[in-house]
Amino acid sequence: MMFSRQxxxxxxxxxxxxxxxxxxxxxxxxxxxxxSRLGYGPTEALLADVTQQGGARAWALRQIEVxxxxxxxxxxxxxxxxxxxxPLERIFEAFREEREARKAAKDQGQKKEAGLRGxxxxxxxxxxxxxxxxxxxxxxAACSAPEFENPLLARMTEFWFNHxxxxxxxxxxxPFAGHYVVNAIRPNALGKFEDLLLASSRHPAMLFxxxxxxxxxxxxxxxxxxxxxxxxxxxxxxxxxxxxxINGGYTQTDVHELARILSGWTVAPNHPSxxxxxxxxHDSGEKRLLGVxxxxxxxxxGEEAIRMLAxxxxxxRRIATRxxxxxxxxxxxxALIDRLAHSFSASQGDIRVxxxxxxxxxxxxxxxxxxxxxxxxxxxxxxxxxGGAQGRxxxxxxxxxxxxxxxxxxxxxxxxxxxxxxxxxxxPEALTRRxxxxxxxxxxxxxxxxxxxxxxxxxxxxxxxxxxxxxxGLMLASPDFMHx
Amino acid sequence: xxxxxxxxxxxxxxxLAAVAGASLVPRAWAQSAxxxxxxxxxxxxxxxxxxxxSAAVPYADADYARSRPNTAIPVPDGSAEAALRLDQTFAxxxxxxxxxPLWQSGVLGFIPAAGSPDAxxxxxxxxxxxxxxxxxxxNAPSGWLNTLASIGAGGANAQLAIGVGEANPKILSGxxxxxxxxxxxxxxxxxxxxxxxxxxxxxxxxxxxxxxxRAFRQGADSRMMSAQELSAENMAADNGAxxxxxxxxxxxxxxxxxxxxxxxxLGFLSAGxxxxxxxxxxxxxxxxxxxxxxxxxxxxxxxxxxxxxDLITIVSEFGRTAVENGxxxxxxxxGNALWLIGNRINGGRWHGQWSGLxxxxxxxxxxxxVHHDFRAVFAQVLRASFGVGERQLQDVFPGAKFDTxxxxxLKTV
Numbered sequence: 001m002m003f004s005r006q007x008x009x010x011x012x013x014x015x016x017x018x019x020x021x022x023x024x025x026x027x028x029x030x031x032x033x034x035x036s037r038l039g040y041g042p043t044e045a046l047l048a049d050v051t052q053q054g055g056a057r058a059w060a061l062r063q064i065e066v067x068x069x070x071x072x073x074x075x076x077x078x079x080x081x082x083x084x085x086x087p088l089e090r091i092f093e094a095f096r097e098e099r100e101a102r103k104a105a106k107d108q109g110q111k112k113e114a115g116l117r118g119x120x121x122x123x124x125x126x127x128x129x130x131x132x133x134x135x136x137x138x139x140x141a142a143c144s145a146p147e148f149e150n151p152l153l154a155r156m157t158e159f160w161f162n163h164x165x166x167x168x169x170x171x172x173x174x175p176f177a178g179h180y181v182v183n184a185i186r187p188n189a190l191g192k193f194e195d196l197l198l199a200s201s202r203h204p205a206m207l208f209x210x211x212x213x214x215x216x217x218x219x220x221x222x223x224x225x226x227x228x229x230x231x232x233x234x235x236x237x238x239x240x241x242x243x244x245x246i247n248g249g250y251t252q253t254d255v256h257e258l259a260r261i262l263s264g265w266t267v268a269p270n271h272p273s274x275x276x277x278x279x280x281x282h283d284s285g286e287k288r289l290l291g292v293x294x295x296x297x298x299x300x301x302g303e304e305a306i307r308m309l310a311x312x313x314x315x316x317r318r319i320a321t322r323x324x325x326x327x328x329x330x331x332x333x334x335a336l337i338d339r340l341a342h343s344f345s346a347s348q349g350d351i352r353v354x355x356x357x358x359x360x361x362x363x364x365x366x367x368x369x370x371x372x373x374x375x376x377x378x379x380x381x382x383x384x385x386x387g388g389a390q391g392r393x394x395x396x397x398x399x400x401x402x403x404x405x406x407x408x409x410x411x412x413x414x415x416x417x418x419x420x421x422x423x424x425x426x427x428p429e430a431l432t433r434r435x436x437x438x439x440x441x442x443x444x445x446x447x448x449x450x451x452x453x454x455x456x457x458x459x460x461x462x463x464x465x466x467x468x469x470x471x472x473g474l475m476l477a478s479p480d481f482m483h484x
Numbered sequence: 485x486x487x488x489x490x491x492x493x494x495x496x497x498x499x500l501a502a503v504a505g506a507s508l509v510p511r512a513w514a515q516s517a518x519x520x521x522x523x524x525x526x527x528x529x530x531x532x533x534x535x536x537x538s539a540a541v542p543y544a545d546a547d548y549a550r551s552r553p554n555t556a557i558p559v560p561d562g563s564a565e566a567a568l569r570l571d572q573t574f575a576x577x578x579x580x581x582x583x584x585p586l587w588q589s590g591v592l593g594f595i596p597a598a599g600s601p602d603a604x605x606x607x608x609x610x611x612x613x614x615x616x617x618x619x620x621x622x623n624a625p626s627g628w629l630n631t632l633a634s635i636g637a638g639g640a641n642a643q644l645a646i647g648v649g650e651a652n653p654k655i656l657s658g659x660x661x662x663x664x665x666x667x668x669x670x671x672x673x674x675x676x677x678x679x680x681x682x683x684x685x686x687x688x689x690x691x692x693x694x695x696x697x698r699a700f701r702q703g704a705d706s707r708m709m710s711a712q713e714l715s716a717e718n719m720a721a722d723n724g725a726x727x728x729x730x731x732x733x734x735x736x737x738x739x740x741x742x743x744x745x746x747x748x749x750l751g752f753l754s755a756g757x758x759x760x761x762x763x764x765x766x767x768x769x770x771x772x773x774x775x776x777x778x779x780x781x782x783x784x785x786x787x788x789x790x791x792x793x794d795l796i797t798i799v800s801e802f803g804r805t806a807v808e809n810g811x812x813x814x815x816x817x818x819g820n821a822l823w824l825i826g827n828r829i830n831g832g833r834w835h836g837q838w839s840g841l842x843x844x845x846x847x848x849x850x851x852x853x854v855h856h857d858f859r860a861v862f863a864q865v866l867r868a869s870f871g872v873g874e875r876q877l878q879d880v881f882p883g884a885k886f887d888t889x890x891x892x893x894l895k896t897v
Contacts, residue, residue, distance in 0.1 A: 169757075211762045214811040229810020233761045236605070236816070246606050252848070372696075404670045406651035413756045414532065416608045426696065427652040427664050428703030429710075435686055436675035462688050470682060478689050479696055 030056035030365055032454050036484035037327050037371065038063055038359075039151025040143050041381035043388075044450050046151070060359045064352050067152035068190040075182050076148055078141060083127060084134040084178030088204065092269035094127040095175045128174040135168075135178025136409035137395045143380035144398075145388030156189035156351070157181060158376070159326055161410075162417035163319075164200040164242060168410040172208040176274075177410045180205035193319065193349030194310035197242060201234075201306055202275040204267045210234035210415060217263045217283035230283075235259035237415045239309060245321075248314035250290060257287045261294055262302045277302075316344040320354070327358055329369040330421040336363045371484050372422035375405035378434055381484070382476040386445035394441065401437040405430060435477040442473025455480045523793025523828075523869040524742065526751040526785055527629065529614075529655070530778070530800040532607060532759035535814055536821030537806065537841075537852070538771055540596055540834070541567040541575045547841035551807040555764050555814065565767050574834060578767055579775040582783045586825060590832040591786075595890070597819040597838060598861055599802055599854040605816040607759070610801035615655035617859060617881045626658020628880050629750050632866070633660040635876045636749060643706075645750035646741060648734045656752055663706050663741075663748070668729065671737050674711040677704055710737075713744050731755050731781040739788025749870075755781075758800065762811040786825055793869055795826035799858065805850050806841045817851030822861060828869055828894050835893050860887035868894045 034056040035042045053059040077085060086094075102125065142149035143158070161181055168177045184203040188196035200206050207213040215231035235258035239250045264282030268275055277299035284296040292308065294301050309315060320340035324332035340357055347353035363369055373381065379398040389395045402408055407425075412418050419425075447468065452460055455478060463474045475481065541557045542548050549556045557577055560569035567575030568584055574596065576584060586592035602619035604610050613619040617628030626634075633645040633656075646663040647656045648671070656662045665671045677683045683704070690700035717740045734753055742748045757774055764771045778798075785796050803820030825831075837855040839845040847853040859881040866872040866880065877884065 211811055211813070214762055216810060218810065231761055231809055231811045231813070232815050240606050246604075246609050252605065404666055406666070414607060414759070423657055424652050426699060428699045429664055429666065429707045430651055430703070431690075431696070431700045432677060432686075432703045432707050433666070433670075433675065435677075435682075439676045439679075439682055459689060462685065466681070466685055470685065474682075474685055474689065477686060479692070479694075479700075482696060 029454060033365065033484070034060045035151070036373075036377070036381060037155075037364075039146065039155055040377065040384045041484070042450065042454070043146055043384050046146055047450060057359070057365070061356065063150070063152040064190065064355050064359070067150045067156065068352055070150040070153045071156075071187055071190050075138075075142075075186060077138070081134040081138055084131040084138070084175075085182050086179075088176075088179065088272060088274035089270060091131070091175050091179060092204075092267075092274070095172075096269070098125055098127045098175075128171075131175045131178055132168050132410070135181060136399050137389075137392075138178065139181065139409055140380070140383065140389045140395045140398050143376070144383035144394075146384070148388070151384075153186065153189060154380075156355075157186045159323070160185045160189050160196060162412075162420075163322060164197070164206065165412055165415050165417040166205045166209040166410070167413045169413060170209055173205050176203070176205035176208065179203075181410075190351050190355070193315075193344070193351060194307050196351075197310050198303065198306055200242075201238070201265070201302075202273065204274040206234070207265065207267050207275070210237055212262060213266045215259060215263055215265075216278075216281035217260070220281045230256070230259045230263060232256065232259045235262060238306070241415050241417075243309040243318065244312055244314040245318035248312070248318070254289055257289045257294075258305060260285070260287050261289060261305045265299075265302055310349055311345075313341075313345060316341040316349075319344055319349075323354065323358060324363075326420055328361070328363050329371060330423065332369075333363060336361055372426050373482055373484050374418070374420050374425050375402055375407040375430075375434075376409075376418075377484055378482070379437065381481070382438055382441055385448045385451055385476065386441060386472060393444070397437065397440060401433070405433060431482075434482070435473075438476035438481075439470065439473035442471070442476055443469050445472045447472050448475060451475050451481075523795065524749050524751065524789060524791070525865070525870070526738070526753070526789055526794070526796040527655070528778075528782070528785075528796065528798045529611075529653075529752070529754040530758050530798065531611065531754055531756045532800075533610075533802050533804055533816060533820070534758035534774075534800045535760060535764065535771060535804045536596070536800070537804070537814075538764070538766075539577050539580060539775060539823075540570075540594055540821040541577060542573060542596075542838075542841060543567050543569075543575045544573055545840050547806075547843075551841060553808065554812040555766050555808045557766055571833070573838065577772065577775050579772045580779045582779040586783075586786060587832055591827055591829055592823070592825050593829045593831040593893070594821050594823045594834050595836045595856050595861060595893075596821050596834055597836065597852045597855040598822040598858055599819045599856075601854055601857050603818070605802070605818075607801055607816070612654060614799065614801055614858065615653065617884075619857075619859075626660075627653070627655035628862075629655045629752060630658030630660050630662060631880050632872070633662060633750055634658070635872065635879065636870075643745075644747060645752070646738065646748050647752040648738045649754055653752060653754065661702065663710075665706075665710050665737065665741070667734055669733070672711055672714040674708055677708055678711075709745075710741060714740055731777055732784055735781040735784040735788075739785065743788060753781075753785075760804070760813050761809065761815060762813040764808070764813045782825065790827065792827050795824065795828065795865060795869055797825075797862075797865070798823040803852050806846055806852060807850060818847040819852035819854040822856075822858065824865075824893070826869075830892055830895055836887075836889055856887055856890060857884065859884035860890060861893070864890055864893055 031042065031050055035046055038060055050056055050059040053062055142154045166173050166177055166180060168174050180203045184199040188199050210233045211231045212234035216229065218229045232255050236255045239248060239258065240246055244250055260283040264278045266276055266278055279298060282298060287294045289305055294305065320337045323340055324336050328336060339361060340354055343354045343357040358364055379401055383389050383394055383398055389398065399409055407418055455475065459478045459480050463471050466474060538557055543559045558566040560567045560575045564578050568578055568581060569575045570587060583592055600610060600613045600619040602613050612622065615627045616624040618624055629645055636644045643661050643663050645656055647653055648665055649667040652664060687701065687704065690697040714737055738751050738753060742751055755778065760771050782796065789796055799822050800820055803817040804814035805817045809815050843849050863877050863881060863884050866877060
């Protein structure tokens with residue numbers, strides 16, 4: 001017993017120390033695991049970096065600081081993506097013009113053929129469409145090119161965006177979703193959870209998505225015209241999904257009270273932050289949330305409530321569970337969740353501290369803790385292995401694949417975000433569609449020879465029998481490439 | 485495209501067709517005494533909680549218009565800008581007008597206050613309850629349509645269930661093999677499998693007995709078959725007309741695939757966009773557009789599923805508040821209208837209990853109550869139309885009880 005545990009520890013140490021030299025690599029390989037989970041899989045440059053850092057574990061731990069530093073710097077933007085990250089006032093203005101043009105076209109169109117009206121509409125939502133397309137293209141570039149965006153930062157941006165999901169199909173959200181990713185999620189992705197939550201709560205994308213922008217004290221005339229009362233949508237999801245979780249101990253009364261506390265939080269088209277607290281639409285009465293009395297403090301009252309929710313023990317458990325599920329296994333063990341929740345609480349929600357606990361956890365490195373790639377994992381890792389989304393072709397190919405696979409970029413309608421487990425994504429026909437994408441991508445790519453180190457002998461010898469143009473695609477479509 | 489490619493494909497499809505033609509009548513159902521042993525069940529899930537009070541409008545209830553100053557559908561006046569009268573209690577949303585002939589011919593009915601008895605107002609929790617058939621439980625190894633498919637398969641590895649649209653919905657997940665095809669035009673394409681060389685290499689790479697390899701091979705077979713059937717159908721149906729899209733196209737695909745493979749007995753479709761918290765609209769607007777698209781898809785389904793044993797059901801995880809909110813929308817509620825279309829339905833009327841919208845009769849003073857457990861509704865349907873026995877029903881819906889108030893829901897044969 002003692003002996004075998006020592007031997008297992010020794011083997012683990014060897015694997016960690018000599019990642020690039022280990023013989024028969026499988027998806028359980030620590031380099032594969034670290035690069036595929038904390039980023040989007042190996043590239044040649046990344047493998048060299050791991051070796052230089054002295055192995056997968058050291059590399060992984062160091063990434064926390066590298067990613068954090070990157071998150072404090074502005075995101076890099078390819079020059080052609082000119083719409084989606086404009087200052088918020090400009091986005092509001094373009095969106096307003098677009099709506100006016102659409103309305104004018106509609107009024108005009110009522111006298112014309114339906115077909116013409118359709119064409120006019122297409123033209124008049126061009127800004128929103130461009131912004132949405134660019135935001136998606138930026139995400140694809142960020143997840144597939146380590147020299148463009150740190151992979152762990154791209155991963156954490158994905159994780160938190162999904163946790164605080166907004167949907168690009170909702171009209172008013174569409175032009176803002178990309179700005180939200182870059183300016184609310186990314187800068188806070190390795191910071192403090194409550195700062196992240198507050199940034200999300202004040203951003204027009206979230207204010208519009210869960211209707212908070214329109215929620216006003218009962219009886220007041222709303223800021224957006226004729227609205228006349230509370231809307232519980234944001235208050236509910238803030239507790240159910242963003243913080244406490246469904247069994248977090250709140251009631252329908254708490255939902256109502258939180259909606260009252262947040263009444264008056266709305267968008268500000270002419271302010272750089274896009275956010276405004278409208279005092280006269282705020283419910284100034286006393287409220288009681290989760291047993292705590294809130295007296296009228298205006299804006300500070302809502303901020304206080306959000307911080308209270310962020311620091312709640314149920315929130316620590318929920319975030320710990322989501323992180324463990326995202327990074328370790330579809331059914332993470334209770335011990336791991338306990339440790340992560342403890343890290344979260346003890347550090348007041350410091351995401352870097354929690355990530356350190358995660359990487360230091362033995363579970364993170366255990367071969368039996370498997371994860372099947374989601375469509376997004378698959379697309380990003382296939383692109384990364386073949387040199388990143390170099391141009392429009394790769395980006396369009398990847399985004400089309402994601403839409404067909406049921407994981408469209410920024411395209412999940414409801415606030416729970418995409419699921420990430422194998423039970424959701426490992427489905428028969430869906431697997432064959434991964435092959436479509438892989439082979440199409442591979443036809444234009446040089447053979448990613450470094451991947452051979454991670455493929456089984458059977459896979460390698462079967463692929464070697466095929467002509468060169470098919471080989472890169474088959475490597476990406478192989479069973480060996482489906483796990484992370 | 486080489487000749488060997490076409491020949492191979494024909495052979496592959498020929499083999500699959502031969503298997504399909506071998507008439508593997510599911511044992512459990514074949515044994516049943518029910519005369520409608522070849523009945524088929526289609527479940528349309530409206531995700532996001534559709535507002536049933538705008539679909540089956542309780543126009544005669546004075547509290548209805550009072551509760552909804554901006555979103556009520558006007559009282560029937562014979563015009564298309566008002567609700568369409570069904571009887572002295574309910575009227576139909578005008579966007580659902582295509583369904584009116586089904587009501588008049590007696591094959592469309594509804595239960596106005598049905599749902600899951602669990603009190604949750606979380607979409608995601610309530611959807612899980614509906615999909616595993618166990619209100620109050622947070623997870624189970626399989627969805628109830630999958631359990632039903634395993635019972636029907638009687639141990640044979642025949643696929644009985646098909647889902648269109650979602651990658652892997654919980655309601656279909658579980659031990660029984662099911663067919664899942666994507667939304668829209670993607671379902672008509674063979675893709676890389678149409679290339680002999682690539683297909684063979686892929687099948688060799690996935691030759692193992694592990695779960696993923698078996699899934700890949702199964703997916704390759706069913707995809708080739710679906711693509712072939714659906715593109716042939718499209719060419720035949722095209723005739724220069726513009727193609728259908730969205731839910732309508734998915735409904736067509738479901739109809740075609742279930743017509744071609746009669747072993748498929750359970751069909752699942754879903755549509756989102758029903759969570760109308762703000763600017764819901766009334767006769768026109770957001771919800772009306774969605775209802776219009778739904779009505780089109782349902783009439784298409786009815787064309788394909790109008791045999792004596794066929795049944796189409798339309799459900800949602802819960803209803804919406806009886807009173808509209810401050811943003812001309814409605815919030816998460818409880819009970820909701822559940823619709824059924826089929827020759828066996830006692831249609832042209834609604835079923836079960838209705839207690840109106842007076843505040844005292846509402847759940848927590850705000851929502852329709854759940855007078856009828858959805859499990860009791862489906863138990864009724866499965867017992868009568870599919871000959872599912874009591875013991876098996878307990879596997880599908882553990883703990884579900886018989887609801888005598890719904891005994892008139894189905895015609896006795």
